[in-house]
Amino acid sequence: MVTENDIKQFSELSNNIFAQIKRDVIGQKEVVEGTVIAMIAGGNVLLEGVPGVGKTRLVRTLGRVFDLPFARIQFTPDLMPADVTGTNIIVKDDNGNSTFSFQPGPVFSNIILADEINRATPKTQSALLEAMQEHTVTVMGVSRKLNEPFFVLATQNPIEQDGTYPLPEAQMDRFMFKLIVPNPSLDELMSIVSLTQKTMAEVADPVCSGEQLLKMRETANQIPVAEEVLKYAMMLCSATHPDSECATEAAKKYVRLGASPRAGQALISAAKVMALIKGRYNVAYSDINDLAYPVLRHRIKLNFEAIAERVSPDAIVGMVISEVCKKNKLPAPASLASAPVSAQKESAETPAAEAAPSENGEEDISDNKNNKKKRGLFGKK
Amino acid sequence: MANNVFKKYRARIAREGILKSILLSACIGLGALSLTVLFSWFFGFKGGLYVGLGLLVGLTALLAPLFYYKLYRPTTKAIAKRVDELGLEERVLTMVELENDPSYIAMRQREDTLKALGSVDHMLVKIAVSAALVITFGVGVLLGCSAITVGSLYVADVIPSGVSLVSENVLPKTFTLTYSVSSSGGGSIVMYTDDWSNEQSVSEEVIVTEGEDAPAVLAVEDDKHIFVGWSDGVTEAYRQDVNVKGNMDVQAIFLKYAENVEDAESDRFAPPDIYREPRDNDNQDGETDPDAPPWPGSESTEQLQDPENLGGGGNGPGGATQSDMGNQIIDGQTFYGDTYEDAHSEAMDRLGSDESMDDGLKDSISDYYDSIQQDSSKTGDGEGEGESEGGGD
Numbered sequence: 045m046v047t048e049n050d051i052k053q054f055s056e057l058s059n060n061i062f063a064q065i066k067r068d069v070i071g072q073k074e075v076v077e078g079t080v081i082a083m084i085a086g087g088n089v090l091l092e093g094v095p096g097v098g099k100t101r102l103v104r105t106l107g108r109v110f111d112l113p114f115a116r117i118q119f120t121p122d123l124m125p126a127d128v129t130g131t132n133i134i135v136k137d138d139n140g141n142s143t144f145s146f147q148p149g150p151v152f153s154n155i156i157l158a159d160e161i162n163r164a165t166p167k168t169q170s171a172l173l174e175a176m177q178e179h180t181v182t183v184m185g186v187s188r189k190l191n192e193p194f195f196v197l198a199t200q201n202p203i204e205q206d207g208t209y210p211l212p213e214a215q216m217d218r219f220m221f222k223l224i225v226p227n228p229s230l231d232e233l234m235s236i237v238s239l240t241q242k243t244m245a246e247v248a249d250p251v252c253s254g255e256q257l258l259k260m261r262e263t264a265n266q267i268p269v270a271e272e273v274l275k276y277a278m279m280l281c282s283a284t285h286p287d288s289e290c291a292t293e294a295a296k297k298y299v300r301l302g303a304s305p306r307a308g309q310a311l312i313s314a315a316k317v318m319a320l321i322k323g324r325y326n327v328a329y330s331d332i333n334d335l336a337y338p339v340l341r342h343r344i345k346l347n348f349e350a351i352a353e354r355v356s357p358d359a360i361v362g363m364v365i366s367e368v369c370k371k372n373k374l375p376a377p378a379s380l381a382s383a384p385v386s387a388q389k390e391s392a393e394t395p396a397a398e399a400a401p402s403e404n405g406e407e408d409i410s411d412n413k414n415n416k417k418k419r420g421l422f423g424k425k
Numbered sequence: 426m427a428n429n430v431f432k433k434y435r436a437r438i439a440r441e442g443i444l445k446s447i448l449l450s451a452c453i454g455l456g457a458l459s460l461t462v463l464f465s466w467f468f469g470f471k472g473g474l475y476v477g478l479g480l481l482v483g484l485t486a487l488l489a490p491l492f493y494y495k496l497y498r499p500t501t502k503a504i505a506k507r508v509d510e511l512g513l514e515e516r517v518l519t520m521v522e523l524e525n526d527p528s529y530i531a532m533r534q535r536e537d538t539l540k541a542l543g544s545v546d547h548m549l550v551k552i553a554v555s556a557a558l559v560i561t562f563g564v565g566v567l568l569g570c571s572a573i574t575v576g577s578l579y580v581a582d583v584i585p586s587g588v589s590l591v592s593e594n595v596l597p598k599t600f601t602l603t604y605s606v607s608s609s610g611g612g613s614i615v616m617y618t619d620d621w622s623n624e625q626s627v628s629e630e631v632i633v634t635e636g637e638d639a640p641a642v643l644a645v646e647d648d649k650h651i652f653v654g655w656s657d658g659v660t661e662a663y664r665q666d667v668n669v670k671g672n673m674d675v676q677a678i679f680l681k682y683a684e685n686v687e688d689a690e691s692d693r694f695a696p697p698d699i700y701r702e703p704r705d706n707d708n709q710d711g712e713t714d715p716d717a718p719p720w721p722g723s724e725s726t727e728q729l730q731d732p733e734n735l736g737g738g739g740n741g742p743g744g745a746t747q748s749d750m751g752n753q754i755i756d757g758q759t760f761y762g763d764t765y766e767d768a769h770s771e772a773m774d775r776l777g778s779d780e781s782m783d784d785g786l787k788d789s790i791s792d793y794y795d796s797i798q799q800d801s802s803k804t805g806d807g808e809g810e811g812e813s814e815g816g817g818d
Contacts, residue, residue, distance in 0.1 A: 045528070045529065046528070046529050046530045047529060048529065048533075051530075051533065266528070266530045267530065268519055268522070268523055268526075268530065268531065268534060269519075270515055270518045270519040270522050271522060272502075272506070272515075272518055273515055273518070273519075324514060324516070324537065325516075325519075325530060325533050325534035325537050326514070326515055326516055326518075326519035326520075326534055326537075326538075327515070327519075328514035328515045328516075329514075329515060330514060375510070
C-alpha cells in the first residue's frame with residue numbers, strides 16, 4: 045500500500061538523483077532521465093553512441109548516486125562467459141580436502157557496466173541473458189540469485205563494426221531502453237571542458253540506497269493506468285507487427301518483426317515512473333508516446349525495404365504513433381505534428397547514417413547537427 | 426462524484442450532442458423535403474410542397490431525440506476524454522475509472538485531478554461539429570431551399586411542371602403532315618416510306634421530327650381525271666417536304682375531264698370519216714343512234730385492238746374521234762384535231778362560271794390548259810410542216 049510518505053519520498057529522491065547526476069554529467073538530459081526511469085522501473089539500458097560522449101561516465105555516476113556496488117566489464121572478443129558469471133574453483137579446506145568453491149563474477153554486483161558489449165562473442169553475450177531477465181546466474185547446474193536491485197547498463201559504439209558481434213534479438217529484447225547518446229551541444233561542450241580542466245574527479249554523492257530504489261519502484265508500480273491508455277500502449281506495440289490485427293501501414297511496409305510483449309510491459313512500467321517523476325498520478329498518452337522510441341526502436345526488426353531506403357527505426361516508430369493516434373482519434377504528438385513522416389524519413393538519410401550502414405539496419409545513428417536539432421526526448425530523431 | 430464535477434461540462438457537451446442530433450435529423454428531413462417537392466413538381470402534384478414541409482418538420486422532430494439518445498448523449502467517459510483534451514493528460518479519464526477505488530494513490534489521483542480541473546474553464550470545451558455533418562447540412566439546406574422555391578413557384582403557376590418543361594424543351598418537337606385528296610376526289614396519294622414500301626390511299630398522315638424531311642408522296646390521278654396541283658400551290662405530283670418546321674395539311678386536287686371529252690373518249694377509236702360510210706342513223710350533230718350498230722370505238726377492247734375492226738384507224742391515247750379528223754398518225758406526227766381546243770374552251774367556261782373555286786386554283790388550271798394548247802399548237806405546226814413537206818413531195 046502506497047502512503048503519502050512514499051509519494052513524498054519518491055519525489056524527493058528523484059529530485060536528488062537528478063541533481064547529483066547533473067553534477068558529474070553535463071547535458072544529456074534525456075539520456076539521464078531515461079536511464080534513471082529505467083533503473084527505477086527495473087529495466088536494463090543499452091546506451092549507444094560514438095566514443096567520448098560520456099556513456100561510461102554516466103553509468104559510473106549512476107553507480108555512485110544510487111550507492112550500489114558497481115562493476116565494470118570491458119567486453120572484448122576473448123572474454124569468456126565465466127569471466128562474467130564467475131566459475132567454480134578448487135579450494136582446499138582446513139582439513140586439506142579439495143572442494144569446488146564458486147568464485148562470483150562481476151555480474152554479482154548491483155550495477156553492471158557492460159562496456160562495448162557488442163565486442164564480445166555471442167557466447168559471452170548470452171551469459172548475460174539469464175542475469176538480465178531472471179536476475180539469476182546458473183553455473184555448473186547451480187542457480188544463484190543476483191543482488192537486488194540489479195541493472196545492466198551496456199554501451200556500444202555504432203561506428204566501429206569491425207570485430208563486433210551484433211547483439212542477438214533475445215539479448216536486445218532484454219534491454220528496457222535503447223538510448224541514443226548524442227554529441228553534446230556547443231554550450232554543453234564548453235561546460236564539459238571547463239569542468240574537466242579543473243578536476244576529473246566525480247563529485248556526485250550517493251543519495252539513494254538500493255532499498256530506497258526498490259521502494260521507489262514499488263511506489264511507481266501503484267500508479268494507475270486508465271484502460272484507454274493501456275489499450276493505446278498495447279495497440280502501439282502490436283501495431284509494429286506487420287501481420288497483427290492492428291498493424292500499421294508503416295509496419296507493413298518496413299518491419300519484418302515487431303516488438304515483443306516484453307515491450308508492452310516495459311512501456312507501461314516506464315510510463316508509470318515517468319508520470320510520477322512529473323508529479324502526476326496517472327499515465328498519460330504523452331508518456332506512452334515519449335517512451336515509445338526508447339522502448340521500441342531496438343525491438344523492431346527492419347525489412348530489406350527499410351534498409352534500402354535508409355528508414356531509421358525511430359522514423360518507423362513515429363509513423364506508427366501517428367497512425368495509431370489517428371486511428372484512435374487522438375491528437376498527434378507535438379514532435380510528430382511539427383515533423384511530418386516524410387521529414388522523419390529524411391532524417392535517417394543523413395551523411396552520418398550513410399557512413400554507418402549496419403547489417404540489420406538498426407544502427408542508423410547520426411551525429412551531425414541537423415539530426416541533433418530534431419532529437420527530442422531520449423535522443424529520438 | 427464524477428457527475429457533480431462534470432455537471433457544467435456535461436451540460437456543454439450535451440448541448441453539442443443536441444446540436445448534432447438536430448443537424449443530422451434536419452439533414453434527413455431536408456433530404457425528404459427536397460425529394461418530395463421535386464418529385465411532386467416534376468410529376469405535377471401541387472400538394473407536394475406541403476407534404477415535403479410536413480416531412481421536414483416531422484422527421485426532424487422524430488429523429489432528433491432518437492439520435493441524441495442513441496448516438497450523441499455524452500457518457501461520463503466521453504466527457505472525461507473531452508475534458509482531458511484541455512491538457513489534463515488523462516487525469517479525468519483515470520479519475521473516472523478509479524471513482525470507487527479507496528486506495529491512497531487513487532485518492533491522490535482524484536485530488537490531483539480536481540486541482541487540475543480547477544485550473545481550466547469549462548467554456549474551453551468547444552462545441553465541435555464535424556465538418557462532414559456541417560457540409561451535409563449545408564447541402565441539405567441548399568437543396569431544401571431550392572426545392573421549396575421550385576415548389577412555391579409551381580404552386581403559384583409561375584413555372585410549369587417538370588414533365589411539361591422536359592417535353593417542351595428537352596424532347597424533340599414533332600409535326601403532323603397530312604397529304605390527302607381534295608373532297609372532289611379523282612385520285613389517290615402514294616407515300617414512299619423509309620422501307621421503300623408504299624401504300625396508296627386518299628389520305629396519308631405522317632409525323633415528322635422538326636428539321637427532318639418528310640417521306641416522298643405522289644398524287645396519282647384516276648381515270649378520266651387529271652392532277653391539277655396541291656392546295657399549297659405545288660404543281661408537281663411528286664413532292665417531298667424537307668426541313669419540316671410546322672404542321673401541314675395539303676390536298677391534291679384532281680379535275681375530271683369535261684363531258685365532251687368523255688364522249689370524245691368513247692369515240693376515240695372510231696374510224697376517221699374518210700374511211701367511214703355514212704349511215705342513216707347519223708344525225709346532224711353527230712350523236713349516236715342508240716338503235717344503230719355500234720362504232721368500233723364503242724366496242725369492247727378486244728374488238729378495238731383488232732386492226733381489222735379498226736379499219737386501219739389509230740388507237741391509244743389521243744385517238745381519233747368519230748366527229749373529227751384528229752388522233753391520226755400522219756407522217757409520224759399525231760394529229761389531235763380540235764380535241765384540246767374543245768376541252769380548253771369548256772374548262773375556261775367552267776372556270777369562269779364556278780365562283781366557289783379559288784382564284785389560285787383557277788389560274789393553275791388555266792395555266793395547265795394553256796400549256797396543253799401550246800403543245801397542241803406545236804404539234805399542229807409540225808404537222809403543218811410535215812404536210813407542206815409531204816405536199817412538196
